[in-house]
Amino acid sequence: MALVSISVSSGLSLVEQIVVQMKQLIDDGVVRDGSRAVSIRCFARDHRISAHTVAEAYERLVAHGYFQSRPRSGFFVSRPQVYARHSGDGEDGAMEPDHLWQLRSHFTTRHDRLGASSGRMPPDWLDVELIRSGMKSLAAKADTSLAQYGDPYGYAPLRGLLQTRLLALGIHAQPEQILLTSGATQAADLVMRCFLKRGDRVLVDDPGYFNLFSNLHLHGIRPIPVPRKPDGPDLDLLDALAREHRPAMMFVQSMLHAPTGSSIAPANAHRLLKLAEQYDFRIVENDVYCDMLGLTLPRIATLDQLARVFYVGSFSKTLSSATRVGFIAGAAQSVGELCNHKMVASITGSQVDERLVYHALTEGQYRRSVERMRYRLANALQLAGDMLEEQGFEVFCRPLGGKFVWARHPQIDDSEEIWRRASQAGILIAPGKVFRHNLQPTPWFRLNVAYCMEPALQHFLGSLRA
Amino acid sequence: MALVSISVSSGLSLVEQIVVQMKQLIDDGVVRDGSRAVSIRCFARDHRISAHTVAEAYERLVAHGYFQSRPRSGFFVSRPQVYARHSGDGEDGAMEPDHLWQLRSHFTTRHDRLGASSGRMPPDWLDVELIRSGMKSLAAKADTSLAQYGDPYGYAPLRGLLQTRLLALGIHAQPEQILLTSGATQAADLVMRCFLKRGDRVLVDDPGYFNLFSNLHLHGIRPIPVPRKPDGPDLDLLDALAREHRPAMMFVQSMLHAPTGSSIAPANAHRLLKLAEQYDFRIVENDVYCDMLGLTLPRIATLDQLARVFYVGSFSKTLSSATRVGFIAGAAQSVGELCNHKMVASITGSQVDERLVYHALTEGQYRRSVERMRYRLANALQLAGDMLEEQGFEVFCRPLGGKFVWARHPQIDDSEEIWRRASQAGILIAPGKVFRHNLQPTPWFRLNVAYCMEPALQHFLGSLRA
Known part of the structure; x- marks a missing residue:
């Protein structure tokens, strides 16, 4: 040898x-x-x-x-067989843009293209040190419980901490009202499995979250789109739609709504809740960008105290998407039912991930890390808004925070035109239709402000000037 | 201060x-x-x-x-509100035993009771060092990808490794035929979401996996029970049932079947496949105890090469249940569809968990750890079988490995009687009915051999002697 x-x-x-x-x-x-x-x-x-x-x-x-x-x-x-590499990279370039296309674009980082409408943050805007130090600490403390199934509700100390965080938003919840999930996506999925049935109608933001539309479709649930305004859903229209369709539920992103960046005004949250009571539908309030906002503006759940509102949060956006930890808070009995469905669908979540998130939140570095992120995003939002307006674009609203701005060109009626021209310039700008439940054309498109200062993007947007 | x-x-x-x-x-x-x-x-x-x-x-x-x-x-x-502790511990003692009760008993370790039929391994039978060293190594290498979403198919190097492991069982799979899931449970759930619809009929092992029954029920899918024999499903009966019910699929645990411990004989695997072809149903082969068996007996997927068979595995049983990593292998196109459903339901799995499992599998300690476990279980199986027979119990079969033995008392026609009497002695023995889809009474009950040498259990079983 x-x-x-x-x-x-x-x-x-x-x-x-x-x-x-x-x-x-x-x-x-x-x-x-x-x-x-x-x-x-x-x-x-x-x-x-x-x-x-x-x-x-x-x-x-x-x-x-x-x-x-x-x-x-x-x-x-024993010589192993030669592996074939998984083909499929770059597929999305050829595909027609739809919800699945948009979902896939989360995962395909093509280095020859600028993902200007991507949901991803640039890698250095997230603090990987939070996860790293959590792993070190967890490795040092590792006991036999790390080989066993965790609590089906989720790691109890993390749920205790979430209780405190919810309290800071004015939402009172007992630990049994809080269920950890595999990201906010599993939370919405469990609600559909548990409380909705085929043929039900639900109100959704229009534009809204593409993956929610896909999942509703797979569950045979019909979305009723409610146009979004800069201060929340269009409530006059919602009133008429609820009267006509008798929805079982509304899925709404109250704060830093993706893709528009808009946040619901407190008075609108109040009126929305009254409409929910009048037409007897429940509300799933998605607040995954909570820590990007920082401000303790009242949520819908703050007014309702989790009676008919489920409040959904996540750490995928501000801590790490590699750990899959989100949560849903609601009435204790409903959360118990969600927990049963969670056990049936996945037994329990990753105790490793849950402990890593707990460590990151308690060891004091997380708050500073999100403060840095907010500061960076606030600057980027300001610059992106100014740049777009200078270039003659209309901006839907000036968001209070977050990473998205929703814009349109006054002379281009369908943003698919912008997608096509951007592709030729090596830039990926998802057409606004992928954020609509039926892929209806729209002049609007989404930009991630973290990429707005890229000269290639600025040059491209300038080239569209009338 | x-x-x-x-x-x-x-x-x-x-x-x-x-x-x-x-x-x-x-x-x-x-x-x-x-x-x-x-x-x-x-x-x-x-x-x-x-x-x-x-x-x-x-x-x-x-x-x-x-x-x-x-x-x-x-x-x-700012003094936080006092937390109320989540009540519910010990609930299962009062509950009637059903599928949910059995599921819950996974998570409630009552120290005043011996969980003699539990699915849990005693803590020191699992090697937590595997996870600990993985965390140390991952913390040392942590890069920005640990803050980003992982591959929706799952961590590519782990899928490459699974390809090699499948090959060792004679199953040829390309990486795009392998999808990582949050345990085997998510794999079965995705199959139901993707390939079955309300009203479909599927063949299942009787007795079988309680959580599968719960999930089928929630999806509105009707289980057709196929009695289990010591060498696999009763195929004469299966033939008649398939003719009558025209099932869309069969869920079967081929090796070290829970709760009976039986494994399918190669000739029966062959005949089962022929019946699947004749009646045109697909097969989901659950092999979560694969590494407890060690022997490379042909699986159903070995004969079929993933044409109509999905092969499901997991690391929850032999590595750690705190990391949620399982997988499903099948035809490339079907696995692509499963991946789309996975993205819609949960975006992606935990990249942290997937990397930890990869580390444990490649750093060489895992094989030795499961060898130790197999050795321990083989001894416990032998002793438990002998002890039960000495005490006058009938044993369904002498398993090739794993942790379960399925037994009955010749004079007790309903094992609920044993459950009741064991409870009084501070011992938890789930009645066999919780492993049946309609909770039909049965004289059989399951024991986890890891607990069979406990004097309290031996004393209790001896007290039942006719």
Whole structure:
């Protein structure tokens, strides 16, 4: 086995050197498939390294499928099949833009294109140190509970902390009124599974969240779009729609609404609740951008105190999307039913993720991190709004915070035209229709202000000037 | 602020000392709600500690809701509401045993009772070191991708590794045929969402997995029970049932079936597949106990090569249930559809969990850990089987591995009687009916062999001797 050469001055550990070189020898056919590997003892002696090191390398080769371990016979070479790479990258460029296209664009970062309407934050705007330090701390404290299922309601200390955070918004909730979910998306999904049935009608923001539309569609639930105004849903129209359609529920993003950036005025929250009482529908208030707003403006749930309102939050936007932690708060009995549905659909959430979020929130760095983010976004919002208006665009509203601005060009009636021309300039600007439940054309389009200062985008927008 | 006393010889860090004492002072009303806290600078000077330490303690007090931070005014005391503890512990003792009761019993560890039929492993039978070392390693490597959404199909290197592991079972899969899920439960749920509709009929193991029954029920899908024999489903009966009911699918646990511990014989796998072709139904093969078996007996998917079979696995049973990582493999197009449904229902899984599992599998410790577990379980199975037979019980089969044994008392026709009498002896033995879709009475009951050597259990079983 002198084919493997080991060097203490290599950048790799001894184990890694053995693994990398053995894989190469097997891939190249130098070491033959099916042959018996030299024993751990002999390999160690030949290379003057410890048997422990060789054993660990062999174990890794087994894990990677390059070695097989046969009891009492030792290790045998077993060349794994060549992997085909998953094709599909870049598919979205060719696809017609729809809800699924928009959803996929979350995950495809094409480095040859500027994702100017993306929901993603630039990587350095999120503080990965929060997760890293959480992992270190969790590793240090790890006990056997980390091998067991967590609480189906979610990690109790995190729910206690959420209780405190809700109180800061004027929302009183007991721990049994708070259920952790796999992001806000699972929260909405559980509500559909638990409280809605095929054929039900629900009010939704128009424009609104594309993924909500997809999920309603899959559940056979009919969305009734309520046009969004800069101070919340159009309530005169909502009154008429509720009378006509008798919806079971409304899904509404009260604050920093995506894609428009608008927030509901307190008086409108009050009137919306009165309409909900009059027509007897429940409300799911999505507030996933809560920490981007910072201001403690009253939420709909603040007025209602979780009687007919479910309040949904998440840490995917301001802490990390790699941990899947959101929550839903509501009346205790309803939340109990949601918890039963959660257990049936997924047993429980990731206790690891829940503890990481708890650590990030309690160790004091999270608040400073979101303050920095808010400061950065406030500047970007100001600059983007000014830039768009200078270039002759109309801006739907000047958002109180968050990352989105909703704009239109006065001479372009369908933003699909902008999408098409932007694509040619190497820029991805989703047409506004992907934020509408039936993909109806619209002159409006969404920009993520974090990318608005990119010269390529500014140049492109300038080129559209009438 | 001399009310707080700080000691370098305390077991707590300086930050923790400040936090704990301040909380106490606020809870006790010594420091009044609404009062302004002494400034960070003054506190630090008075106690001769660094301002950085005090700042961190104040941040934590804010996170816990004991302090409010007001820009340019400093910190103010804000006593949080007293939390009510979530009631509900011990509920299951009073509840009638059904599917939900059994599901809940996963999460309620009552220390005054021996959970002899529990699905849990004793804490020290799982190797928490695998997760701990994964966290350390991940913290060391943490990059900005840990703040972003992961791949909706799941972490690509882990899917590559699963490809290798499937190959070891003789199942050939390309990476786009493998979708990571939040445990095996989400995999089954996605199949129902994606490929089944209300009113469909599906074949299920009888007895079988209680949570599958709950989920089918919630989806309005009708289970057609197929009695389980020691070598797999009763195929003569299955033939007749399929002819009569024209099922769309079969959910079957091929190996180490819960609750009976039985595994399907290769010839039965072959015949089952032929019946599936004849009656044109698909098969979801659940193999969550794969790593407890170790043997590379052919799975149904080995014969079918993922044409009409979905193969489902998980790491919740042998690595950690606190990380929620399972997977489903199938035909590429079907898996693509499942991925779309996964995105709609939950965007993506936890990238943190997926990387931790990848780390545990590649760093070589996992194989040794499951080998230890298998060895321990094999001994426990042997002892439990012998003990039960000695006490006059009938054992359904001697399992090839795993943690369950399915037994009956020859003179007791309904195991609910055993449940009742065991409860009085402080032992939890779920009656066999909770593993049946309509809660039909049965003389059989399940034991977890890891608890079978407990003297209290042996004494109780002996007391039932005719």
